[in-house]
Amino acid sequence: MTVTTFKPETAEQAAEAVRWALSEGEPLDVAGTGSKRELGRPMQTAYTLDLSGLNGVVAYEPEELVLTARAGTPMAVILPMLAEKRQQLAFEPQDPGPLFGRPAGQGTLGGVLACGLAGPRRISAGSARDHALGMEGVNGRGEVYKAGGKVVKNVTGYDVPKLMAGSFGTLTALTEVTVKVLPAPEDTRTLLLAGRDDAAAVEALTRAMQSPHEVSGAAHLPADVAARSGVRGVSGIGGAVTLVRLEGFGPSVAARVAALKEELGADAVLDREESLAVWREIRDVTFFGPLPNPPPLRRGGDESPSPASAGEGRGGGTGEHLLWKLSVPPADGARIAGAIRDRLDAALYFDWAGGLLWVATPSPDSAPAIRGLLNGSGHATLVRAPDDLRASVEVFQPLPEPLMALTRRVKDGFDPRGILSPGRMYAGV
Template sequence: MQSAPGQAPHDLDPLIERIRDAAARGVPLCIRGGGTKDFLGGTIEGELLDLRELAGIVSYEPSELVVTVRAGTPLAQLEALLAQQGQCLPFEPPRHDAVAEGAPLAGTVGGMVAAGLSGPARASVGSVRDYVLGAGLINGRGEHLAFGGTVMKNVAGYDVSRVLAGSMGVLGVITEVSLKVLPVAPAEATLAFACNQTEALRRLNAWGGQPLPLNASCWGEQDGQGWLLLRLRGATAAVEAACRQLGGDRPEAAQAAASWTALRDMQLPFFALAPGQELWRASLPQTAPALAFDAPPPLVEWHGGQRWYVLQAGQGRRLQDLAVSVGGRATRFARAPGEAQDAAPALSLDSLDPPLRRIHEALKREFDPQGIFNRGRLLGGL
């Protein structure tokens, strides 16, 4: 049963009291679900607030394409439930599952929303925030608030539930979320083309203007040879017609699926950082040309809109300047394992335009007036 706005289920009482106590003492809280995204942003201050016990499916209506789930629910559990009904989260949330101190770390639904990360299909189907219909939140005053709902056309004015996507926990504790889900596409195929980065971008731009069932793309180099992978999803007739039109090689389905999963979860060899290396993420217009940059070739996703670079320390400033010159931006996403992650600008507010920054700061003051949630996660004052 869902709670009415401001009316918290009784089992949230201990959590609410913990937050009120922390606010009264001025003690910051470190919100954590599975802990798989601890590498993002700055070093978090405060006492640990573990949300893994806040788990479970609240409601699921397959015929309505809506599921409501508590924030601490493992993402894998939700996806398994949806798969039983032939449904999915189309934006393919990455799983940064890992092992720390001998114990497995598994991502949660709340962490998925708070991080706001999307997988290979993002450019074709939308991002996490596009699928958030509603959410429950405990703010810094210890008030349980509910936003949105469980249908698409239910929002008038400012949609706070979607603001939570990518907020990294600085606005409050997400207790549950309602998500739009979609049926799994009836057909899928992957095509492979040998080409360099410039040719890959040219082809993607040309195909983007055609009625093709494009779902995801990835270009990268392997042993000096560039390869463009293109995933098609949709009606069987549309996918087969596109395969005949586009040509290319067609990898075996299981092999292709494993490659896309490894890309989604950043498990490809490309993402294995050596000591002293940094992973940078460039968000660019899809039509931007290949950047003239003295660095190893990038890995290109989202039909050219997302490009990953593995750089040596100190090279990032040049990449940032190049990204800005073509209408985009570049930020450091991660450092090599074992190296300090503090001061990573991937979650910095310092680069925002002043009006947008003022909005971020006003939201923070309204939801967390004592500044107790995930202090230090977003650099630049939040």
């Protein structure tokens, strides 16, 4: 299919493109740089609305902890600018580009918000939607509108910016966003607990989260996954590794590390640089990223993938292995992980203190198995898979009919003729 691209440089030009699409009855694939194009169901449209031309910081007020930028502004511009002022996006946005064979750092601020991406710090700082203050965009009627403000107290009525988080461009083509920023930690340290099985690891992570020590990251890497880490302090342990992150002012971090190390019986502590490196790996799921020429996959019998090959991929940037993101109650995480290993050839690890499972599997029919094992106890999202599979199964967790009906009404309210990324999240929506 030949695809025609509209690349507006202003909100009004974006609105003109949507109004043209309305007049012609042609749906638009709403995109930025395309770093997250494989997230969601595949789009079959002849026209793309490329928002990457809406680029540039509109206002940055470090003293007020507020940033306003056009939606197509690259994260490679945003993050260094914040770091220069010792600030950050506290929800720790994930960079999924490398999972699909693309270079890191190509995403945009609007894409991060539209896809609702948040990393390990979500358990302490909240998700992307919790940091969205205001937005400007074009709805499916071709109208430019604004919602929210630069401070929380200015927001009245429906909190539309938060509704946009995780909508994947199906409700509005974002042209400008305002987000809350926060001070970056002066120091970061990570406690390592060696050799814990899944259940013991989740129990330790739960104790850490319930402690008064302000934990900002809590993850568990089974032995085969820990071996893939590029951080020697992690891969060198030679077994499973449970990680607990502490951040803040130097003296405070040192005191909390000492106290929690004794409480948990930690085996080692990573310094700041190693901590930053391993939490980037956890955030961006680099353990399961595609490689250009992976070894042959072994299937059948009692054989399972070797640690060097599990989670690797090839072909079209999608990887040979499917990648699932499971959001579950932390208390159920170890049980669900065990059930997945019993049913599927899979490699996995835990984030969010056991509440998030990243699962890589070569099984193309894993959808019914994984969703059946959840048995209503959580949500499963298919993050990486070939286009034909993403078109034939539910990529996002199927919604009960009352919630689906509400989803359709919201879609109808913003985009009554289904012009904006139709079917990206659910068929017919």
